[in-house]
Amino acid sequence: MKRLLAAAVLFLGLLGLAQAETDATLTRQVNAFVDEWHDDAANARMAYFDKIARDGIYIGTDRTELWGRDAFKTWAKKYFDRKAAWSFKATRRNVYASADKSLIWFDELLDTPNMGHCMASGVIRKTAKGFEIVHYQLSVAVPNEVVDQVTKTIRDHEKAAKK
Template sequence: MKKTPLMILLSAAGISLSPFVLADGGKPDAPLTATANVKADKAEKAEKAIHAMLDQWHNDAARADRAYFDKLTENAVFIGTDPDERWTRAEFIKWSEPFFQRGKAWTFHVRQRHLKPDFSGKWAWFDEQLDTDLGLCQASGVVVLTAKGWKIDHYQLSISVKNELIEPLKKLTAELPAAKKTP
């Protein structure tokens, strides 16, 4: 008895696993249906909107535009490069104030970015490689679709270190105090 792949059965039943991509990342064997075309268009628009929001977020920081903080959800968390840098949105705004007051916060230029949307189309993971004031950094985060568009819910920034530099770096950081413990 010939086994029919699950994707074909779901497709025949009119069930889509993702508005962004096929679950297996492959291309369909058959032409896209009208519904699939609409979903693909919606997915493409969402991806463009996410990229545009993230690019503008970085531009806002470079110009010390307070619209930067509007791109964070109310419950957003920002994790910086220092072991003690884990901020809620409110804490991050307070910490950032001196940078924004001087008229230039920080400058991040995106080398590359990857998006991975969830199946519902309401949130996505991303990672990006950045040229920054700190040197080469990498970041990852989660964006969510809100009534006001895409917003950052979680962002984690880290400084990139080549593997061959890990041992000397470990010696430099061995004396650092432990990060603050959370209650």
């Protein structure tokens, strides 16, 4: 009986180790996929848009920036016609997944040369062909100490635009 109990404990322990390894493996795969996606933009490679699902959504920093993949591609064309579009480097990324690992979501802290620190979150669908981004939302990370100044600037800008 002790041997059976020991074998069961060992089996469950190995099963837990395999699960942890699978999660680490999935995280590495997701990190590589998202890093490559960001690199595609930094180098103005049209493969960037191929990584977004046909029904994917991209939300930018401006309140008017809510696009389906094809509309986003049309809007971004002027940036991708250059040698570089935009550059996002993740300094932190957290990856989460559904139990069956078919749906993955992440949040990331980004360094950008133009907007400074940004934050983003995304949803990835795992398909037979690989990963695809279903939803991505980018935001500028505003320090709490200056949020009043930023919101005042936005209000002033919106008032001026109405005139």
